[in-house]
Amino acid sequence: MANTTLSIAVMSGKGGVGKTNLSLNLACGLYQAGYTALLMDCDLGLANLDVLLGIIPEGNLQHALMGEMPLSKVLYPVEPRGFDVLPAASGVPELVDLSPEMRHELLQKLEPVFSGYDYVFMDLGAGISDTVQGFAAMAAMRLVVITPEPTSLTDSYAFMKVLSTRHNMKDFMVVVNQAGSAREALAAFDKLKGACSHFLNIEPVFLGHVRTDAKLTEAVCRQQPLMRYAPGSPAAQDMEKIAARLQKHRLNMLDELARRPVLQGPGL
Numbered sequence: 211m212a213n214t215t216l217s218i219a220v221m222s223g224k225g226g227v228g229k230t231n232l233s234l235n236l237a238c239g240l241y242q243a244g245y246t247a248l249l250m251d252c253d254l255g256l257a258n259l260d261v262l263l264g265i266i267p268e269g270n271l272q273h274a275l276m277g278e279m280p281l282s283k284v285l286y287p288v289e290p291r292g293f294d295v296l297p298a299a300s301g302v303p304e305l306v307d308l309s310p311e312m313r314h315e316l317l318q319k320l321e322p323v324f325s326g327y328d329y330v331f332m333d334l335g336a337g338i339s340d341t342v343q344g345f346a347a348m349a350a351m352r353l354v355v356i357t358p359e360p361t362s363l364t365d366s367y368a369f370m371k372v373l374s375t376r377h378n379m380k381d382f383m384v385v386v387n388q389a390g391s392a393r394e395a396l397a398a399f400d401k402l403k404g405a406c407s408h409f410l411n412i413e414p415v416f417l418g419h420v421r422t423d424a425k426l427t428e429a430v431c432r433q434q435p436l437m438r439y440a441p442g443s444p445a446a447q448d449m450e451k452i453a454a455r456l457q458k459h460r461l462n463m464l465d466e467l468a469r470r471p472v473l474q475g476p477g478l
């Protein structure tokens with residue numbers, strides 16, 4: 211059957227910009243809109259999806275990879291029908307250290323499971339490690355999270371420069387998080403876009419912005435996705451809009467998705 215799963219690598223130049231919360235809430239929002247979503251914790255250094263959800267998973271990707279647990283058992287159901295988390299293999303060697311055979315085996319194991327979802331979000335660690343580059347190359351969509359801070363802009367520019375010059379990745383979606391207003395978000399995006407088109411000859415696409423919202427911090431403390439904790443809050447409304455845009459993008463990409471697997475090797 212033709213692939214219809216949209217895999218999204220969620221990345222940033224700088225840490226703490228909101229990747230994990232955005233991935234979690236987009237998955238949650240899409241689930242609430244009737245789609246299925248898998249959230250894969252790919253931050254091998256600072257895995258924290260489990261903390262944000264207040265869950266204690268029994269197994270992780272490493273167990274599945276080593277054949278100690280089937281992948282289906284490692285998946286943690288956040289919601290009963292179609293919103294699952296694949297916990298990270300923290301404290302284990304970087305996935306990039308895997309031999310080509312192991313990598314191939316990993317992709318073979320992931321593909322049939324991943325293809326059962328409408329969306330797969332890969333929540334990556336900050337920066338430009340080999341693991342990040344590998345996952346970015348395998349996903350169908352690359353989503354860069356920035357904030358309006360100048361340091362976030364310079365870091366994300368440097369990050370996209372490496373991905374575009376070294377790996378020929380040209381297509382990036384951008385979300386501006388922790389924005390005071392739509393106007394501030396667009397101004398930040400325009401700066402990044404200007405530098406990207408001038409120096410790198412790439413045109414990142416604006417996917418939306420998320421306002422700074424104290425409710426998000428509260429939701430983190432309560433270990434609940436904001437979409438569930440405070441669905442009407444400003445940040446939740448913003449994320450809902452982004453989730454709606456992802457639905458349109460997925461429909462527009464169906465032809466492209468049909469011609470590829472969920473994760474395209476041998477990037478990792």
Ligand SMILES: Nc1ncnc2c1ncn2[C@@H]1O[C@H](COP(=O)(O)OP(=O)(O)O)[C@@H](O)[C@H]1O
Nearest residue numbers: 225226227228229230231388421422423426430
């Ligand atoms: N829109 C927002 N409004 C308020 N605080 C935010 C927002 N986005 C992120 N934060 C804060 O930033 C922290 C780090 O977010 P997180 O998603 O863990 O970032 P990352 O995964 O990029 O390291 C959160 O715990 C929260 O306190």
Ligand SMILES: [Mg+2]
Nearest residue numbers: 229230253258
């Ligand atoms: Mg994170």
